[in-house]
Amino acid sequence: MASISSRRLAKELAEIHSEGCPVGINLVKADDFTCWWFTIEVMGESLYQGDKFTLQFRFDPQYPISSPAVQFVVTEGRQAPIHPHVYSNGHICASILGNEWSPVLSVVAVCVTLQSMLASCKDKQRPVDNDRYVRHAPDNPKKTQFHYDDDTV
Template sequence: MASISSRRLAKELREIQAEGCPVGISLVEANDFSKWVFTIQVMGDSLYQDEVHTLQFRFDPQYPISSPAVQFVVTDGKQAPIHPHVYSNGHICASILGNEWSPVLSVIAVCVTLQSMLASCKKKERPADNDRYVKHAPENPKKTLFHYDDDTV
């Protein structure tokens, strides 16, 4: 018997394959039901114009009840976008990945939200506590208890 998590992810993957991804979002890898990789690009005029960033989703057996672990991939000279809610190690401080996660959200909904977060950014800068956080950050961003005090950036 398949788990709720694998059934849900299979359904989301079928929808992506049938309908495609929204403009600026591409599925790169979905080999199993533990890790998926996407690229996202902000379309139109923004501070991130012409930049393509890679997002990694890791799923635990409680998905979609629990949120996926989502982070920007930082490897081979690729850096995370410079944004007030994105740490240089790729961890993202976004309430929908934490206390505002809902099982009705999908992987694509998260991608679109993060694409929108980048599109609406007014100033490229790292979070104020970037160096301290990155030095002590857990490998899994879900193990961080972020404080969501600014959802307007």
């Protein structure tokens, strides 16, 4: 019997193959139900016009109850977008990947949200604690307790 995670991912992948992705989002590769890669590009006028970034999604057996580990792929010659919520190692500080994750969100919905986050950016800059965070960051961004600006005290 297939797990809830693998059934859900199989459904999402089938929808991507049959319906396609929104404009500017493309599935590059899906390694079964463990790791998927997408490219995202901001459409229209923005600070990132003409830039294309690669996102990596890693799924644990608790998906969709728990969020996927999502980060921008950083390799030689490819950097994460310079954005106030994106660290130079590709980790993303976004509440939908943390305390506001909901099982109703899909992989494509996360891509659209991150595409929108880039499109609405007014100032290309790294998070203020980028250097310190990157020095001590875990491999898996889900192991980080991010503080979201909209958190209430």
